[in-house]
Amino acid sequence: MKIEDLLSEKYIVLHLEMSTKSQVIDKMLSIVADHPGVRDHEKLRQDVLKREKEMSTGIGKQIALPHAKTDAVSDPVLALATLKTEINFESIDNEPVQLIFLLATPEEMLAEHLKLLSRITRMAGREDVRDRLMQVTSRQDVLDLFKEEEKDFPQI
Template sequence: MHTTEIHQLLSPRAISVGLPGATKTDVLNNLIDLLQGHPLVQDLEAVRAAVFEREEMMSTGVGKGLALPHAKTAAVSGTVAAFAVTAAPVPFDAIDHLPVRLLFLLVGTEAAKSQHIKVLSRVSRLMNQEAFRERLLQAGSAED
């Protein structure tokens, strides 16, 4: 799939409102678990390893309560995404030192590097809008 339309990358199964977890590791694991059974994911544990390896390089907590964990791996055959609003604020080593409640996970192949960057850029622009972040935090379900 060669799209930068975020809604086309997210299925309702890959969205969680009230994602549990008290630590960065907990919420990342629970977020990655949302990709279980996704047709483009060949090896969920390899995806998990790639996401945590990228996170070790530098925190993906970008500020304003948002984290954009991402990775490139051969464990997927196309770009996949998951989104979550955590049940409670989670310490995430964010750039502004604030806890995180919104997480957008993006995993793609090395070949889709350009799409990867475009999607992350689009999500960043959307999440920079306080009204948009507030609407997400008020969501009661994945459909919202």
């Protein structure tokens, strides 16, 4: 499963103007509200927030990856947003974030969930990819970037 297979223009928002972690998570959830894989939006919200309470999903290198394994989705759901200005996300490296991925997968897809988290982390963790994501001017540019980057990336 590739990022480019899960992400579409509809679930990408560029240069969001948000100032708090809770605003960002709420916005990310609203972006996927009408995703065909979302069965129960309120349950998805609860599960993402529950996971966030356990430990911040600010994974470092200016990236936040709120996520959940949940029966609120029937298929993997992925959204991406860039922020106009950095915000505090209580990241593990204590640095603010500017790049947000939201990932939700069905509970029975644990292996795929972990592989997708790893794939996003490894790819977006590269400084050149992050820089390019922050400079894109269209949602199609984001999709093109992942398509290009995943050409040589092993399929999961």
